[in-house]
Amino acid sequence: MIGGSSYGSELVGQLQELRESVLWKLEGLQEHDLRRPMTPTGTNLLGLVKHLAGCEFGWFGLVFGRPAPIELPWLRPGAEENADMWAAPDESREYVVGLYRRSWEHAAGTFEALDLASTGTVPGSDRPVTLRQAILHMIVETARHAGHVDIVREHIDGFAGRGPGNDNLPHTDAARWRAHVERVQAAADLFL
Known part of the structure; x- marks a missing residue:
């Protein structure tokens, strides 16, 4: 009903969009x-997507009495700590991305059935x-993790930007980026 x-x-x-x-x-x-893993705490791209899928199933499902239509293994009793923050070897890219998209579909059902004032319980x-x-x-949770995704991806191969057709970056070439990074580093080095 929120569509109205x-x-x-x-x-x-x-x-x-996020x-x-x-x-x-x-x-x-x-x-x-x-x-x-790209950080000391193991942050990785598929783990972030898997975590976001679980968050959506929780906030747009469980909170409003609409549990996920599939079992989320990391919610089983005795599941490994942080199991939602990385992709196990048997969890392919297709599985994790599909899980995330399924969470969107489940959320859409909640959005269709309820209005913004409807209440649930955490x-x-x-x-x-x-x-x-x-x-x-x-929105806040996804934006926070989208920022993590941005930084992790940039560390992997330098790829940066906000989204397809909107990189939201100053249009500059690699030499200008190197010069910018050198300028930032030189300013930081003044405080060694």
Whole structure:
């Protein structure tokens, strides 16, 4: 029912733009690069996508009495810690991306069935939350992880930008980027 609300449609549109940006950053990479840990805490591209899928199934499913239509292995009792933050060897790129897209479809069902003022309850608490609050939460969550995806991808192969057809970067060549990085490094080195 939020489709009838222009504000609700705008919120979902913003969320969808972020979702698509996250998946765009996976394009052109081999399996190893999608999976390898790029930070001391193991942050990796497929893990971020898998985590976002779980978040969407939770915030747009469980919170509103619509559990995921599939089992999420990382929610099983005794599941390995942080199992939602990396892709196990038997979880292919297609599986993780498909899982994320399925979470969008499940969310769309929630958006169709409810209005922005509809309330649900966050599992494990008595805290009520409106669908509007849940959408805003997922926009923030997805934007935060989209930033992680941006940085991880740039560390892998230098690929940067906001999305297809909108890189949101100053239009400059590699030599100008090198000069910029040298300028930033020289300023930082003054504080050694």
